[in-house]
Amino acid sequence: MPVKRVEKTPMPERDAVLRSHDFGEVNEGYGIAHAQFEAERCLRCQDAICIDGCPVRVPIPEFIHEVAKGDMRSAAEILRSSNPLPAVCGRVCPQEVQCEEQCSVGIRFKPVAIGYLERFVADWEMEQTDIDITANLSRDQKVAVIGSGPAGLVCAGELARLGYPVTIFEALHAPGGVLRYGIPEFRLPKDVLDWEIEQLKKLGVEIQCNIIIGKTITMDQIMGEMGFKAVFIGTGAGLPSFMGIPGENLNGVYSANEFLTRVNLMQANDFPNADTPVMVGKRVAVIGAGNTAMDTVRVALRVGAEQGLVVYRRSVQEMTARVEEHAHAIEEGVEFHWLTNPVEILGDEDGWVTGLRCVRMELGEPDDSGRARPVPIEGSEFVIPVDNVVLSIGNKPNPLLLQTTKGLEANKWGCLVVHDGSSETSKEHVFAGGDAVTGAATVILAAGAGKDAAAEIHEDLSALVQ
Amino acid sequence: MAKILEKRRLTPITQLYRVDAPLVAKAAKPGQFVILRVREGGERIPITIADYDREAGILTIVVQEVGTTTRYMGQLGVGDEILDLVGPLGMPLEIPVEGHVVGIGGGFGSAALLCLMRELRARGDTTTIINGARGKDLLILNEELTEVCDNLELCTDDGSAGFHGLVTDRLQQLIDGDGPGRPDSVVAIGPMPMMRAVTETTRGADIPTLVSLDPLMIDGTGMCGGCRVTVNNEVKFACVDGPFFDAHQVDFQEAVRRNKMYVKQEQDSKDRSECMKLAVGQD
Numbered sequence: 001m002p003v004k005r006v007e008k009t010p011m012p013e014r015d016a017v018l019r020s021h022d023f024g025e026v027n028e029g030y031g032i033a034h035a036q037f038e039a040e041r042c043l044r045c046q047d048a049i050c051i052d053g054c055p056v057r058v059p060i061p062e063f064i065h066e067v068a069k070g071d072m073r074s075a076a077e078i079l080r081s082s083n084p085l086p087a088v089c090g091r092v093c094p095q096e097v098q099c100e101e102q103c104s105v106g107i108r109f110k111p112v113a114i115g116y117l118e119r120f121v122a123d124w125e126m127e128q129t130d131i132d133i134t135a136n137l138s139r140d141q142k143v144a145v146i147g148s149g150p151a152g153l154v155c156a157g158e159l160a161r162l163g164y165p166v167t168i169f170e171a172l173h174a175p176g177g178v179l180r181y182g183i184p185e186f187r188l189p190k191d192v193l194d195w196e197i198e199q200l201k202k203l204g205v206e207i208q209c210n211i212i213i214g215k216t217i218t219m220d221q222i223m224g225e226m227g228f229k230a231v232f233i234g235t236g237a238g239l240p241s242f243m244g245i246p247g248e249n250l251n252g253v254y255s256a257n258e259f260l261t262r263v264n265l266m267q268a269n270d271f272p273n274a275d276t277p278v279m280v281g282k283r284v285a286v287i288g289a290g291n292t293a294m295d296t297v298r299v300a301l302r303v304g305a306e307q308g309l310v311v312y313r314r315s316v317q318e319m320t321a322r323v324e325e326h327a328h329a330i331e332e333g334v335e336f337h338w339l340t341n342p343v344e345i346l347g348d349e350d351g352w353v354t355g356l357r358c359v360r361m362e363l364g365e366p367d368d369s370g371r372a373r374p375v376p377i378e379g380s381e382f383v384i385p386v387d388n389v390v391l392s393i394g395n396k397p398n399p400l401l402l403q404t405t406k407g408l409e410a411n412k413w414g415c416l417v418v419h420d421g422s423s424e425t426s427k428e429h430v431f432a433g434g435d436a437v438t439g440a441a442t443v444i445l446a447a448g449a450g451k452d453a454a455a456e457i458h459e460d461l462s463a464l465v466q
Numbered sequence: 467m468a469k470i471l472e473k474r475r476l477t478p479i480t481q482l483y484r485v486d487a488p489l490v491a492k493a494a495k496p497g498q499f500v501i502l503r504v505r506e507g508g509e510r511i512p513i514t515i516a517d518y519d520r521e522a523g524i525l526t527i528v529v530q531e532v533g534t535t536t537r538y539m540g541q542l543g544v545g546d547e548i549l550d551l552v553g554p555l556g557m558p559l560e561i562p563v564e565g566h567v568v569g570i571g572g573g574f575g576s577a578a579l580l581c582l583m584r585e586l587r588a589r590g591d592t593t594t595i596i597n598g599a600r601g602k603d604l605l606i607l608n609e610e611l612t613e614v615c616d617n618l619e620l621c622t623d624d625g626s627a628g629f630h631g632l633v634t635d636r637l638q639q640l641i642d643g644d645g646p647g648r649p650d651s652v653v654a655i656g657p658m659p660m661m662r663a664v665t666e667t668t669r670g671a672d673i674p675t676l677v678s679l680d681p682l683m684i685d686g687t688g689m690c691g692g693c694r695v696t697v698n699n700e701v702k703f704a705c706v707d708g709p710f711f712d713a714h715q716v717d718f719q720e721a722v723r724r725n726k727m728y729v730k731q732e733q734d735s736k737d738r739s740e741c742m743k744l745a746v747g748q749d
Contacts, residue, residue, distance in 0.1 A: 171552065171685070171687050172685060173503055173510070173549075173550040173552070181685075181689075209550070210550050210551065210552040211489070211552070212552060212553075212555070212687060215493065215553065215554060215555060215687075216489050216490060216493055216552070216553065216554070217489060217493065238687070238688070238689040239688050239689065240689070240690070240691045242691070242694075242701065248701070249694055249696060249701065249720055249724065251723060251724060251726075251727045252727075254692075255690060255691040255692075257689055257690050257691065258684065258690035258691055258692045261684055261685065261689070261690050262684065265684075266509065266510070266684065267507055270507070271731065271735070272731075272734055272735050272738050273507060274507035274508075275505075275507060275508050275509040275534050275535060275735055275739075276509045276510075276684070277728050277731035277732075277735070279727065279728065279731075350723075351720075351723045351724075398687065398688055398689065399688070399706075400687060400688065400706065
């Protein structure tokens with residue numbers, strides 16, 4: 001029987017002072033006792049609306065019930081059958097606005113910690129040596145997946161499970177997309193990502209790195225001489241936006257993409273053992289207040305900054321970062337400058353950053369996004385002394401594929417156009433999903449799009465066979 | 467992985483490599499580049515494509531050993547694999563005005579003129595190469611360059627081979643009608659001071675000129691924005707919009723400054739790789 005307890009079983013976390021100087025994981029994960037204790041809180045609703053909140057529709061009460069019973073093997077099977085990346089999603093999904101927001105326990109109490117339980121089950125599975133995944137590629141229609149981020153990995157995993165031989169093409173030298181270059185080690189350890197990718201390879205998914213579709217080979221080659229019958233485009237949103245304010249090309253200014261890539265992909269935190277450096281002064285200002293901004297400022301602390309600052313033109317209510325990430329940043333000593341809009345980056349005579357000229361803002365009427373529009377307060381300009389500025393104000397989809405692929409339509413923001421409610425692009429047998437379609441969003445929405453696309457590709461290719 | 471099929475020393479610090487990279491060789495066009503990485507934990511560095519043999523699937527690159535990665539590269543031999551090689555990246559070069567095209571190569575930059583001048587000549591342009599270096603021993607690829615253009619002009623600062631003077635001095639003579647005569651377009655690839663000097667030489671004569679910028683890069687696909695340069699007061703990403711730009715619109719001062727951002731770290735890293743090399747040598 002479900003047990004009534006008001007509070008979630010807390011996630012064990014590493015001490016903020018200690019952790020803010022290394023890249024070890026912040027959340028330590030539930031032990032079996034925590035997990036079973038928390039799993040007892042699930043009401044096992046007949047009409048489990050929590051599932052509606054999940055983009056990949058994990059059968060949540062079913063796997064939690066197995067955890068409560070102590071049958072972790074069954075829990076892992078249930079989880080994996082619906083989500084090819086459970087160890088990733090258990091760590092980086094914003095559960096508080098998805099499954100946990102729907103949770104019936106949450107009406108009166110704190111919702112069941114679905115995310116923590118998902119992570120627990122995936123981590124348990126990672127430790128087992130006797131779980132054997134084998135490939136069963138029973139079909140002969142080959143599918144190409146472009147990009148090995150969350151959308152591409154999930155799509156490939158689902159298709160391999162359905163029996164299709166799948167090849168993922170990745171532009172960088174290592175797979176994972178934003179999971180590799182964007183999300184730092186302390187939120188998603190790279191060995192967890194490597195393990196998830198290893199499971200997909202066991203299913204028969206092939207990954208070819210260092211191949212850029214649109215440059216190394218074209219879409220026409222993929223669907224022509226290379227013999228792929230369908231393509232999924234999961235190229236993400238990897239083109240960083242800049243503000244267009246003076247001083248953005250000064251030395252010491254980064255896009256969040258560059259800053260994070262230097263550390264996460266190129267291991268600049270290990271310079272000079274690794275060969276790529278990152279330039280961090282005493283005070284690092286990050287502009288923006290999304291999850292990427294939180295990752296960036298916390299990475300800055302870990303690679304030597306004495307003070308990390310977040311500068312955002314709106315207020316804390318409009319911040320798009322997860323509550324947990326914001327809380328972790330506060331614990332680690334990050335300084336938040338709300339309602340502060342940068343208007344110029346200042347530099348010395350040698351072209352190095354010295355400060356950020358800002359103007360104070362107040363909130364006005366709601367804008368197109370429904371959030372209160374920040375309006376500058378006249379005469380309120382001031383300078384924050386900083387040594388680095390990192391812009392984390394969003395990304396647009398990468399245009400490389402579009403430039404060389406005829407018949408692929410995009411909208412004015414460069415996002416691929418898909419038919420309403422589907423993943424079909426304007427090109428036959430070509431599907432797309434994730435940030436390449438929606439613009440920058442979350443890992444789990446991309447994963448959901450990859451899963452939906454896999455089902456559509458299956459339908460499309462099945463029709464070809466008949 | 468790309469296997470090294472052939473390796474040839476051109477100068478004490480410059481080597482030519484022919485590597486097995488069929489997909490890149492097949493897709494490559496003049497003006498494009500590759501990004502390579504030679505060891506785990508290594509940097510990704512951009513290297514201009516010097517030449518390609520589409521049928522044989524072979525790519526030619528010329529690498530000057532100036533930093534950590536290029537020095538590690540120099541230690542690889544025939545039969546070794548380059549850990550990662552991706553490309554072709556960047557936009558293929560488009561010559562602004564057809565007719566008499568003068569390609570100016572300084573130091574190891576001349577290598578990139580191989581495929582470019584061959585293709586221009588094949589489409590009917592008159593092609594001149596000014597191959598410049600400080601002295602005779604640093605002039606590279608004279609034989610190969612002779613084969614791909616109509617006129618090869620050699621220039622050395624010390625007069626040890628060809629014209630005694632800077633490439634821009636010889637360029638000025640051409641503009642004034644000497645030798646193969648006034649260029650309709652100029653393409654310059656080489657050290658930044660040389661490209662700046664060429665730019666100033668052609669600016670007054672109003673000759674359309676392209677230069678190849680080599681900012682720091684990581685991914686080479688537009689993802690990091692580290693390679694941003696200002697051209698005609700607009701910010702461009704050299705990796706996807708370049709690497710060739712209208713020379714008369716380039717903010718060289720900014721480009722030079724940005725390239726010096728990691729001078730200290732680069733030196734530390736180089737010293738360290740040198741020490742490690744010595745340590746290995748002692749074993």
